[in-house]
Amino acid sequence: xxxxxxxxxTTLRRRDLCSRGIRLARKMRSDVADxxxxxxxxxxxxxxxxxxxVEGVPAAAAEHWSEQTGTQRLLDNLAAxxxxxxxxxQMLEEQREQLGDADxxxxxxxxxxxxxxxxxxxxxxxxxxxxxxxxxxxxxxxxPAPPRLSLFEQKLRGLGVLRELAQWAVRSVRDLRQxxxxxxxxxxxxxxxxxx
Amino acid sequence: MANPVPSAxxxxxxxxVVVYAQRHSQQDSHIQYERVGADVTMxxxxxxxxxxxxxxxxxxxxxxxxxxxxxxxxxxxxxxxxGQYSCxxxxxxxxxxxxxxxxGTPPKEPVLMCRSNNYPKGFYCSWHLPSPTYIPNSxxxxxxxxxxxMVCEKDIFPKxxxxxxxxxxxxxxxxKVTLTVTNALGKNSTxxxxxxxxxxxxxxxxxxxxxxxxxxxxxxxxxxxxPSSWPDPESFPLKFFxxxxxxxxxxxxxxxxxxxxxxxxxxxxxxxxxxxxxxxxDNDIGTxxxxxxxxxxxxxxxxxxxxxxxxxxxxxxxxSTSYFVPPPTTKICDWWAVRPWQCVGQLDWSWLLMxxxxxxxxxxxxxxxxxxxxxxxxxxxxxxxxxxxxxxxxAVGEEHWV
Numbered sequence: 001x002x003x004x005x006x007x008x009x010t011t012l013r014r015r016d017l018c019s020r021g022i023r024l025a026r027k028m029r030s031d032v033a034d035x036x037x038x039x040x041x042x043x044x045x046x047x048x049x050x051x052x053x054v055e056g057v058p059a060a061a062a063e064h065w066s067e068q069t070g071t072q073r074l075l076d077n078l079a080a081x082x083x084x085x086x087x088x089x090q091m092l093e094e095q096r097e098q099l100g101d102a103d104x105x106x107x108x109x110x111x112x113x114x115x116x117x118x119x120x121x122x123x124x125x126x127x128x129x130x131x132x133x134x135x136x137x138x139x140x141x142x143x144p145a146p147p148r149l150s151l152f153e154q155k156l157r158g159l160g161v162l163r164e165l166a167q168w169a170v171r172s173v174r175d176l177r178q179x180x181x182x183x184x185x186x187x188x189x190x191x192x193x194x195x196x
Numbered sequence: 197m198a199n200p201v202p203s204a205x206x207x208x209x210x211x212x213v214v215v216y217a218q219r220h221s222q223q224d225s226h227i228q229y230e231r232v233g234a235d236v237t238m239x240x241x242x243x244x245x246x247x248x249x250x251x252x253x254x255x256x257x258x259x260x261x262x263x264x265x266x267x268x269x270x271x272x273x274x275x276x277x278x279g280q281y282s283c284x285x286x287x288x289x290x291x292x293x294x295x296x297x298x299x300g301t302p303p304k305e306p307v308l309m310c311r312s313n314n315y316p317k318g319f320y321c322s323w324h325l326p327s328p329t330y331i332p333n334s335x336x337x338x339x340x341x342x343x344x345x346m347v348c349e350k351d352i353f354p355k356x357x358x359x360x361x362x363x364x365x366x367x368x369x370x371x372k373v374t375l376t377v378t379n380a381l382g383k384n385s386t387x388x389x390x391x392x393x394x395x396x397x398x399x400x401x402x403x404x405x406x407x408x409x410x411x412x413x414x415x416x417x418x419x420x421x422x423p424s425s426w427p428d429p430e431s432f433p434l435k436f437f438x439x440x441x442x443x444x445x446x447x448x449x450x451x452x453x454x455x456x457x458x459x460x461x462x463x464x465x466x467x468x469x470x471x472x473x474x475x476x477x478d479n480d481i482g483t484x485x486x487x488x489x490x491x492x493x494x495x496x497x498x499x500x501x502x503x504x505x506x507x508x509x510x511x512x513x514x515x516s517t518s519y520f521v522p523p524p525t526t527k528i529c530d531w532w533a534v535r536p537w538q539c540v541g542q543l544d545w546s547w548l549l550m551x552x553x554x555x556x557x558x559x560x561x562x563x564x565x566x567x568x569x570x571x572x573x574x575x576x577x578x579x580x581x582x583x584x585x586x587x588x589x590x591a592v593g594e595e596h597w598v
Contacts, residue, residue, distance in 0.1 A: 026480070029480075050370070051368075059367075059368075060366040060367070060368070061364045061365070061366050061367040061368075061369075062364060062365055062366055063363060063364050065316070065364075065365045065366070066316070066428075066431070160368075163368045164368055166368075167366045167367070167368050168366075170366060170393065170480055170481060171365070171366040173479075173480055174431065174432070174480075177431060177433075178431055181430060181431070
């Protein structure tokens with residue numbers, strides 16, 4: 001009886017990874033919010049400007065979010081953060097080309113968030129390993145090479161990337177919390193909230 | 197021979213119908229809306245300007261000073277002049293025109309609010325006018341999300357509210373809600389633009405309960421429940437903010453609680469009644485709820501000890517919670533206010549000796565203001581304080597606190 005009630009090692013490991021992942025995602029969200037402020041100011045943009053969906057940027061928006069399985073959540077998150085890793089690296093490169101060392105603060109903030117995104121992607125890979133699925137290969141993932149854009153278009157694209165990353169950070173917290181909930185198994189357990 | 201009674205009835209009935217038709221054949225009856233302060237001219241239907249007419253307002257004749265020929269002139273109308281206006285032909289008293297005048301104002305910019313208290317299900321918007329128009333208004337609300345127009349379903353109650361179900365979550369695209377209010381005198385509108393996270397605000401926690409902890413004079417246990425409108429607290433947990441203060445103080449103390457729906461206050465002032473409230477917020481997005489309904493509670497206090505020859509008397513010389521109560525063999529005389537030896541006949545001698553020694557050490561003069569020294573600092577009693585267990589109270593004297 002007692003043994004049946006005791007969570008398995010896998011369950012405990014999953015909960016531990018999810019808890020740490022939630023903390024990572026929250027920290028990332030906070031830093032992305034700060035980065036957005038710096039980016040808007042340094043790039044001379046209006047914070048309220050609307051940016052159309054940017055090609056190659058994974059959208060956090062989800063229909064029927066509550067019905068996703070745990071594995072699907074992990075795969076969607078991993079694909080997104082791998083893409084953001086590439087996009088942020090591109091932004092960092094563009095920023096260095098345009099401003100060089102003139103704007104070290106923006107460069108540092110971008111680099112810090114890039115590091116967190118990379119760490120989170122690795123964390124998600126660990127979770128997928130735990131699900132005995134293993135993470136999909138990284139070759140060929142990620143967004144296509146950025147089109148040749150004007151300077152202003154680059155700035156708008158960067159704004160769109162950061163805004164979408166901020167949404168993903170919130171979504172990831174929710175996804176990991178769903179994953180950590182006790183249930184028949186992450187692979188088959190959908191969320192319980194209805195109406196989505 | 198035909199019965200004359202039914203025939204007579206028919207004739208009378210026909211006459212009534214004819215008279216009614218004549219009276220209403222040439223009259224117009226409708227509603228007329230005018231602004232406060234406007235000048236209103238009413239024509240008596242198709243009557244000529246120089247026709248002899250009589251105007252009434254709500255059945256009362258209107259003075260000829262308001263007439264210009266057969267026209268009724270109302271200058272600078274106000275709200276009290278709303279009502280039914282009728283015009284009758286001079287001698288025949290045929291009703292020639294009738295209107296219902298409604299005096300009002302065009303709508304000011306409405307006040308619009310949107311909020312999600314049931315995330316992630318959806319959100320609602322509610323509205324009102326900052327001041328009444330005194331005439332009927334209609335409201336139209338539109339919700340645009342990106343390029344998509346969404347339908348905001350009107351609530352049956354309250355009438356000035358509608359709700360929208362989220363079709364997608366975690367969108368960066370903002371919602372734009374536009375409310376237009378229209379009446380016969382004009383229209384006005386307002387818009388709100390917001391993102392999905394910004395409007396999340398739960399309802400206050402429910403069923404807040406606060407209880408004393410037995411044998412713990414500085415503790416209160418507080419418990420509450422998630423608001424019932426929050427649909428999935430397991431997937432979208434709430435965090436809480438608790439504030440509390442003794443009634444006698446204005447300053448609140450606050451505690452933020454990241455999980456659980458209970459908390460034990462451990463630094464309450466002994467014997468003081470507290471007021472406690474709780475607020476809720478989603479762990480990651482949105483804003484704090486309003487404060488819950490306030491609850492009151494008083495920490496546990498010890499019942500007065502009865503002193504006997506075997507009992508130990510507790511001294512009050514430190515800042516810790518302590519009591520100084522008269523022995524049970526004493527009637528509760530105002531011994532704060534009188535020299536103790538005036539109660540000699542009623543006092544236990546050991547108690548008297550103790551009082552005397554304290555008195556000579558701390559209160560060489562008999563001024564009442566010195567008595568506070570005897571009781572000590574924080575946690576000690578004032579003369580107006582009470583002792584008791586739970587909610588039972590027993591006065592121990594007048595107020596003489598320093």
